[in-house]
Amino acid sequence: MNIKRTIRDFSEIADLIAAETLTPADGFSTAFETGLDASRMGIADDELTCDMPDAMQAQLATEMLVATLFDVLRDTRIESLAPRLAWGIVNSFHKVAEQLDGEADRAAMKVRDLARDADGSEVLMSELEEAQVLCQSLDEAREAVACMRDHAAATYLAESGRPWSSVRGSLVSSKRTASVIAAQDFLAARRMRKAEAHAPQGPVVVFSGGQVWEDHELLTEALDAVKARVPNMVLATTAQDKGCDAIAAAWAARSGTMLIAFTLDRRLGKRAGFARNEQLLGLRPVEAIVCEGSGLQSHLAREVRAKRIPAHFFALKDQRTNRDAA
Known part of the structure; x- marks a missing residue:
């Protein structure tokens, strides 16, 4: 029945x-x-x-x-x-x-x-x-x-x-x-x-990159590797709504990682981007991931190297989509 x-x-x-x-x-x-x-x-x-x-x-x-x-x-x-x-x-x-x-x-x-x-x-x-x-x-x-x-x-x-x-x-x-x-x-x-x-507590990992990036997996694999080493990491990004930062934000949401998004203080004019980099470095990050983008990413990469922060640097040519197309 x-x-x-x-x-x-x-x-x-x-x-x-x-x-x-x-x-x-x-x-x-x-x-x-x-x-x-x-x-x-x-x-x-x-x-x-x-x-x-x-x-x-x-x-x-x-x-x-x-x-x-x-x-x-x-x-x-x-x-x-x-x-x-x-x-x-x-x-x-x-x-x-x-x-x-x-x-x-x-x-x-x-x-x-x-x-x-x-x-x-x-x-x-x-x-x-x-x-x-x-x-x-x-x-x-x-x-x-x-x-x-x-x-x-x-x-x-x-x-x-x-x-x-x-x-x-x-x-x-x-x-x-x-x-x-x-x-x-x-x-x-x-x-x-x-x-x-x-004011979330935990070791900070800094992330920044350009607004044009196709190889999502390259960045998520790098983030996965960092989180495996630093399970309680806090991810600090430069808060762009597309490209590398958007990929990192999506990864943070999927992995349940606390995200701090540092936006630009437009009142500082041309210095806003550099001031944001200083804020990120002021968090005393334990690692950094910097992808090729504008001069701001180049500046951040130089400062990261100068402070001897363990880092992973990715150039546009490192994208596997580019190599596959070639």
């Missing part, structure tokens, strides 16, 4: 797929299972006690948003538009994450102000606790949306082949209750998390 089952909504689809032993990625498990007892998304909003979205459903829904668009347009006359449309989907997650980050920062400032002025009164303590719940809720939402953005970006990369490009110390006194101390500790921990996200 054939049994037919009607699937009514996405949650049922996700439940069926999850039943086939799928488990959410670590990032989704962390971002969507924070353990907050209650939340509010605005200071005037009622406190909510409902759960966060299911981590597995959120992961699958995010992937479907991007992948389905590529599937629908594949082998059609507008297939070439898929990356442009999908880029916008990833960017929408990114923009909302940025907005939530700003709202959380402002909420954190409110917590700070209330903690500073707290005098032990019941009214101020209540305001402080509400402000802290708001800040925690916005942080929670930001982490969830950022996690979805990162997964959407990874799906975009897989489909397109291109990467999607003051808190004072706690003071204990009769006027400072446990709520104030907890708020100060919360703010300090929050600031530390943000600092760590913008």
Whole structure:
């Protein structure tokens, strides 16, 4: 006897797929299972006690948003538009994450102000606790949306082949209750998390190259070899959106390597590129990969040699595509 089952909504689809032993990625498990007892998304909003979205459903829904668009347009006359449309989907997650980050920062400032002025009164303590719940809720939402953005970006990369490009110390006194101390500790921990996200720890490998490069495998093999020697490496590039730097960014996304993209400071005029090279070298890299490009790459190569940094240099003629064509 054939049994037919009607699937009514996405949650049922996700439940069926999850039943086939799928488990959410670590990032989704962390971002969507924070353990907050209650939340509010605005200071005037009622406190909510409902759960966060299911981590597995959120992961699958995010992937479907991007992948389905590529599937629908594949082998059609507008297939070439898929990356442009999908880029916008990833960017929408990114923009909302940025907005939530700003709202959380402002909420954190409110917590700070209330903690500073707290005098032990019941009214101020209540305001402080509400402000802290708001800040925690916005942080929670930001982490969830950022996690979805990162997964959407990874799906975009897989489909397109291109990467999607003051808190004072706690003071204990009769006027400072446990709520104030907890708020100060919360703010300090929050600031530390943000600092760590913008200052990744690990040995730095510098990468730079020109905007014209065909042999992807030559560079990815070199990067693979470096990562095998330096598993916890941080990749620092000159942040160009095509050519060598784009290849390196795609490799970093695939390999899960932290990437620091150094853009030009246009205010420095003609010196901007050289100043960026100085910034890269100021990171005290343990290795460097420099590919032939403009005079900026030549300058970086000279400085790398002068500082005796272990390095790999690639000229345009080293590309195997050129040799094969010959």
